[in-house]
Every structure is written in structure tokens, then in C-alpha cells.
Amino acid sequence: MIELSGIEKTYHxxxxxxxxxxxxxxxxxxxxxxxxxxxxxxGKSTLMNILGLLDRPTAGxxxxxxxxxxxxxxxxxxxxxxxxxxxxFQLFHLLPxxxxxQNVLLPFLYTDPYxxxxxxxxxxxxxxVGLQDRMYFKPNALSGGQQQRxxxxxxxxxxxxxxxxxxPTGNLDSxxxxxxLEIFDxxxxxxxxIVMVTHEAEIAAHASRVITLKDGCIASDEKxxx
Amino acid sequence: MxxxxxxxxxxxxxxxQKGKAFLMLLGIAVGIMLLTAVVGLSQGVEKRISxxxxxxxxxxxxxxxxxxxxxxxxxxxxxxxTLKLEDAMAIRNRLSERAVxxxxxxxxxxxxxxxxxxxxxxVMAADPNFPQAYDWYVASGDPLDEDDExxxxxxxVLGATIARNFFPEQDPVGQRIMINRVWFTVKGVLTSRxxxxxxxxxxxxxxxxxxxxxxxxxxxxxxxxxxxxVRSADDVAAxxxxxxxxxxxxxxxxxxxxxxxxxxxxxxIAQRVRSMARTTELVGAALATVALIVGGVVLMNILxxxxxxxxxxxxxxxxxxxxxxxxxxxxxxxxIIVSLMGMALGVxxxxxxxxxxxxxxxxxxxxxxxxTFAYAAxxxxxxxxxFGVQPARRAARLDPVEALR
Numbered sequence: 001m002i003e004l005s006g007i008e009k010t011y012h013x014x015x016x017x018x019x020x021x022x023x024x025x026x027x028x029x030x031x032x033x034x035x036x037x038x039x040x041x042x043g044k045s046t047l048m049n050i051l052g053l054l055d056r057p058t059a060g061x062x063x064x065x066x067x068x069x070x071x072x073x074x075x076x077x078x079x080x081x082x083x084x085x086x087x088x089f090q091l092f093h094l095l096p097x098x099x100x101x102q103n104v105l106l107p108f109l110y111t112d113p114y115x116x117x118x119x120x121x122x123x124x125x126x127x128x129v130g131l132q133d134r135m136y137f138k139p140n141a142l143s144g145g146q147q148q149r150x151x152x153x154x155x156x157x158x159x160x161x162x163x164x165x166x167x168p169t170g171n172l173d174s175x176x177x178x179x180x181l182e183i184f185d186x187x188x189x190x191x192x193x194i195v196m197v198t199h200e201a202e203i204a205a206h207a208s209r210v211i212t213l214k215d216g217c218i219a220s221d222e223k224x225x226x
Numbered sequence: 227m228x229x230x231x232x233x234x235x236x237x238x239x240x241x242x243q244k245g246k247a248f249l250m251l252l253g254i255a256v257g258i259m260l261l262t263a264v265v266g267l268s269q270g271v272e273k274r275i276s277x278x279x280x281x282x283x284x285x286x287x288x289x290x291x292x293x294x295x296x297x298x299x300x301x302x303x304x305x306x307x308t309l310k311l312e313d314a315m316a317i318r319n320r321l322s323e324r325a326v327x328x329x330x331x332x333x334x335x336x337x338x339x340x341x342x343x344x345x346x347x348x349v350m351a352a353d354p355n356f357p358q359a360y361d362w363y364v365a366s367g368d369p370l371d372e373d374d375e376x377x378x379x380x381x382x383v384l385g386a387t388i389a390r391n392f393f394p395e396q397d398p399v400g401q402r403i404m405i406n407r408v409w410f411t412v413k414g415v416l417t418s419r420x421x422x423x424x425x426x427x428x429x430x431x432x433x434x435x436x437x438x439x440x441x442x443x444x445x446x447x448x449x450x451x452x453x454x455x456v457r458s459a460d461d462v463a464a465x466x467x468x469x470x471x472x473x474x475x476x477x478x479x480x481x482x483x484x485x486x487x488x489x490x491x492x493x494x495i496a497q498r499v500r501s502m503a504r505t506t507e508l509v510g511a512a513l514a515t516v517a518l519i520v521g522g523v524v525l526m527n528i529l530x531x532x533x534x535x536x537x538x539x540x541x542x543x544x545x546x547x548x549x550x551x552x553x554x555x556x557x558x559x560x561x562i563i564v565s566l567m568g569m570a571l572g573v574x575x576x577x578x579x580x581x582x583x584x585x586x587x588x589x590x591x592x593x594x595x596x597x598t599f600a601y602a603a604x605x606x607x608x609x610x611x612x613f614g615v616q617p618a619r620r621a622a623r624l625d626p627v628e629a630l631r
Binding site: 049052054055074075077078079081082083087089093095097098106107108109110111112114154158 | 228231232235238239241242538539541542543544545546547548549550551552626627630
């Protein structure tokens with residue numbers, strides 16, 4: 001479903017070129033749960049941003065479901081991001097001024113046409129992560145684990161093909177982390193494609209495939225029988 | 227519609243920072259307040275002009291004896307004896323097909339008396355054309371006619387106020403009234419005209435034949451004014467020019483010299499009234515413009531400042547599928563919504579002087595029309611649109627990767 005070939009990324013800052021990714025080739029099948037590992041500064045986040053269409057590669061081709069995305073303009077990329085990609089961030093990134101339910105509905109702001117069952121979908125997803133009685137709370141009234149569950153519901157609300165999670169448990173205690181990982185297992189079991197950045201081997205153990213980056217290159221790529 | 231959803235986001239963002247939003251709209255509110263007052267004044271002036279025109283007669287030309295400026299001194303001074311009956315005759319001979327011409331001798335504060343009732347009032351000695359020239363006819367009895375004029379009859383026609391005050395219980399027609407110690411018989415009563423723009427009661431006067439007034443009551447050989455009622459509205463300007471030239475000719479006035487008569491048309495009066503208000507309007511409009519620009523700059527700067535607090539939000543929205551256009555639209559909508567709220571407050575504040583000033587200064591007319599609201603909406607959304615572009619563009623151009631960090 002995802003095909004990256006020859007992806008390179010070089011940052012230009014202050015007249016200095018900083019190469020971050022050197023010709024990454026990855027192909028991810030539908031339904032895979034990929035853990036992206038590696039030391040800090042090896043380009044994991046950059047790769048995630050390229051996968052999530054927030055950043056463009058300097059060179060190389062990115063195909064999502066057969067479509068070449070490298071030449072699309074901002075409007076088209078935004079539409080694809082809206083409909084096909086769901087983000088889960090380390091710092092949750094909920095909008096503090098609106099309710100939990102409104103947070104889950106946020107992606108639909110940018111969805112045309114607006115789905116008539118938007119509210120139902122958001123509510124049933126919140127129920128799915130056990131927050132049915134927190135729907136009208138403001139995010140800051142929730143614990144970190146609960147906030148991350150809201151963020152997961154938000155990532156799923158537009159039924160995206162790809163879930164991108166950037167250290168989703170990095171800011172949580174072990175109990176909350178465990179809950180979040182169980183949710184990811186469940187999503188995986190439902191057949192969604194997940195790419196998750198993590199530092200911890202324990203967390204990577206939930207994945208069906210572990211890709212390790214080193215200095216902007218793929219150091220290892222192991223699939224596990226599930 | 228996506229644009230409505232994005233605008234609602236803008237509204238909710240503003241609601242969450244009400245204090246800041248209030249600061250943002252304050253300058254614009256002041257500007258719109260001034261604008262509302264200025265538009266109120268200019269609308270009031272136009273309303274006043276149309277009232278004056280209606281009372282003056284939309285096709286009327288009034289020629290008064292004596293030069294000088296409109297509204298200036300010397301209006302009724304005894305020295306202004308420059309206008310003669312022959313002038314009126316000459317104008318009538320030249321223009322009778324295009325206008326009704328009536329000459330009049332006007333005196334004020336003349337004692338009148340009937341039975342136990344005394345008063346001082348304006349006496350208009352006018353030729354028999356005056357009903358057509360003034361579009362002012364008798365409500366009962368008969369008008370003054372050519373026979374009265376020829377015979378210098380001691381007959382009069384009363385204004386409605388005098389008729390009411392002097393003959394409250396009987397028919398005034400046929401009654402006798404003493405004007406300047408001469409007995410007159412009431413021939414008719416005019417229809418009521420109410421008060422004029424300056425607040426004078428137009429019905430508190432009475433009319434006698436011109437010949438009677440000039441030779442029998444006041445013993446003068448000059449007249450005070452000539453009134454023309456032009457038959458066609460399109461002809462007013464041409465008749466004005468012709469009458470002016472004719473009088474200058476008759477009075478031997480050469481080009482650089484000033485007229486020894488004053489000629490008034492509704493247009494002339496309208497221009498005078500407008501020019502009296504113009505300075506105030508210009509100053510007000512300049513202040514409103516400055517306030518709107520300052521308000522717009524303040525709005526822009528607060529938006530730019532608050533942008534830094536909202537970088538994570540912008541990054542998030544970009545990740546959730548907002549395009550640069552969506553972010554631009556959302557921030558521009560914020561700016562425009564703030565401006566429109568500023569407009570609402572400004573119009574409310576501006577209506578206070580619009581209603582108050584005419585009460586305190588009756589000569590300063592103010593009016594509210596649809597233009598008040600149209601201009602307020604136009605200018606405030608314009609300011610919001612212009613000064614919102616820069617913050618909105620900066621928000622839209624943020625790198626989502628940086629914004630999420």
C-alpha cells in the first residue's frame with residue numbers, strides 16, 4: 001500500500017545542507033503494524049512527516065495506494081492527509097478550548113462533503129476507547145492516558161488507511177501506556193495499517209515488523225510471524 | 227459548507243480569548259462610531275434639504291431686494307428698496323409662459339386688532355398671482371383678485387393661525403379686522419402650511435392686495451420680493467439665469483459689480499445647507515478614517531502577536547487536513563468577525579450622538595437610514611479584510627512540521 005523508493009531529504013539551513021535521509025526504500029502492505037526505531041537524529045521523525053504528507057522529500061517517489069504523491073499541490077495533499085492519514089502525537093495535540101467530542105470531530109472541518117453521520121461516528125469511537133461519559137469535558141480535565149485515547153479516536157474518525165503514531169506512549173506512565181498499546185493492537189487487528197515511532201523494544205514488540213534507521217539509512221527490517 | 231465550518235472555528239477561537247478580541251475591536255468600534263455620526267449628519271442634512279425644498283417649493287425662485295449674503299444681515303432692512311414693481315412686471319412680461327410671477331411687499335410686526343383680540347404679525351402685500359406662485363390657496367372664502375388689486379380694496383386673506391386666534395367661534399369670512407389702524411374685510415382663509423425649517427409658523431400672517439399695501443397702508447414705492455413658480459422643473463436653471471440677467475440689465479449692473487438683489491432657488495439653498503455641514507463632515511470623515519486605520523493596525527498586531535500562541539493549533543489543523551487556504555480563511559475570518567463586532571459596537575455608540583445632537587442643537591440635523599448600516603458594514607469588513615491578510619498569510623505559510631514541534 002505504501003511504496004517509498006529512493007526517498008532523500010536534505011534540510012537547507014543558513015546555507016548549510018544537512019542530509020537527513022539517504023535513499024530510503026520501504027514497501028508497507030495493508031494491515032501491517034510497523035515499528036520505526038533507531039537512535040535520536042536518525043531521521044525517524046522526518047520519515048514520519050514525509051509519510052504523513054506534512055513534509056516533501058527532496059528526491060524519491062512516494063506512492064500511497066498506487067498514487068504518486070510527490071507532485072501534488074498543497075490542496076490535494078491536504079485532502080489526502082484528511083481522508084487517508086490519521087495522526088497520533090506524543091504530546092496528544094488536543095485543542096484545549098473545545099470539548100472532547102469536538103476534538104474528535106475536528107478532521108471533518110476539512111472533509112467535503114461533511115459526513116451526515118459525523119457525530120455518530122465520533123461518539124461510537126469515543127465509546128470504543130471508553131470515554132463515552134467524558135465527551136463533553138474539556139481535554140485538560142482528562143488524564144494523559146485519556147487524552148491520548150481521545151487523540152486516537154480523532155485519528156480514526158475519518159477511517160484513514162494509515163495511522164501514524166509518533167511515540168504515542170512517550171509521555172505516559174506504564175499503566176496508561178499499556179492501555180494505549182492495547183488499543184493499537186485492537187486497531188491492528190481490525191486490519192488498519194499502523195506506523196509507530198518508538199524508542200522502546202517492549203513497545204516495538206507489539207508490531208508485526210520493526211524497521212530500524214541509522215544515520216538516515218535503513219539498518220534493519222525484520223518481519224515477525226503473527 | 228466548508229467556509230462556514232472554518233468561520234465557526236474562527237468564532238470559537240475568538241470566544242476563547244474574549245478579552246483580546248475586545249481590544250482588537252475597540253479601535254474599529256471608535257472608527258465606526260465616528261463614521262456613523264458623520265453619515266448620520268450627512269443623511270440629516272439631506273433630509274433637512276428635502277424638507278426645505280418641499281416647503282420652499284421645488285420649482286420656486288425667490289428674488290429678494292438688496293444684495294448681501296444668504297442668511298446675513300440686512301435681510302429686511304428699510305434700505306433695501308432696490309426692487310420695484312416695474313422689475314416684477316418686466317420679468318412677468320418676459321417669462322409669463324414659463325413661470326407664474328408674483329410680487330410682494332412684506333412687513334413684519336404689524337399691529338392687528340379685531341374686537342378684543344390684538345396681535346403683531348407679518349403682513350404680506352401680494353399681487354393676485356400669489357396663490358399660483360406659492361402653490362397656496364384659500365381653504366374657505368375667496369382669493370384676492372385683479373379687481374381688489376385695481377381698486378386697492380381693503381380686503382385680506384388670513385393665515386390659518388390668525389383665523390383661529392381671532393375668530394375661534396365664527397366664520398372669519400366677512401369679518402372685519404384692523405391692520406395698522408386701517409379696517410379690512412376678511413375675504414378668505416388660506417390652507418395651513420405649518421412651520422418652516424427654521425421653526426416659524428407660516429400660518430401666522432395675513433395677505434392684502436399689493437396696491438393696497440404699497441399705497442394705502444405702508445406708503446412705499448418698492449417691493450420686497452418677487453416669487454416665480456416655474457412650470458417645468460427642468461426650466462428652473464434657465465429661468466433663474468434669464469431673470470438674473472434681466473434684473474442686472476434693468477439695474478445697470480455691469481459684470482464685476484455685485485447684484486443688488488438676491489435670487490434663491492431650492493438648489494441654492496440646498497448647496498448652502500450642505501456647505502454649512504461640509505466642514506464638520508470632512509473633519510468627522512478624516513477622524514473616522516484615521517481611527518479605522520489605527521484600529522486596523524491594532525487588530526493586525528494583536529493577531530500577529532497571538533499567532534505565536536497558536537502555532538501548535540495551526541500545526542495540528544494542518545495535520546488533520548487543513549490546506550494553506552483553510553488556515554488563511556480561518557484567520558481572515560477571525561479578523562473580519564472581530565471587525566464586524568467592532569462595527570456593531572461602533573454603530574450602537576454612534577447612534578447616541580445621532581439621536582442626542584439634534585435634541586441639543588436643533589440646527590444640526592441627524593438621521594439614520596440604511597446607508598448608516600451599509601457604510602458601517604462596508605468599511606468594517608474592508609478594514610478587517612485588509613488588515614487580516616498579513617496575519618492570515620503568515621499563519622497559512624507556517625511549516626506544519628515546525629508548527630507541531
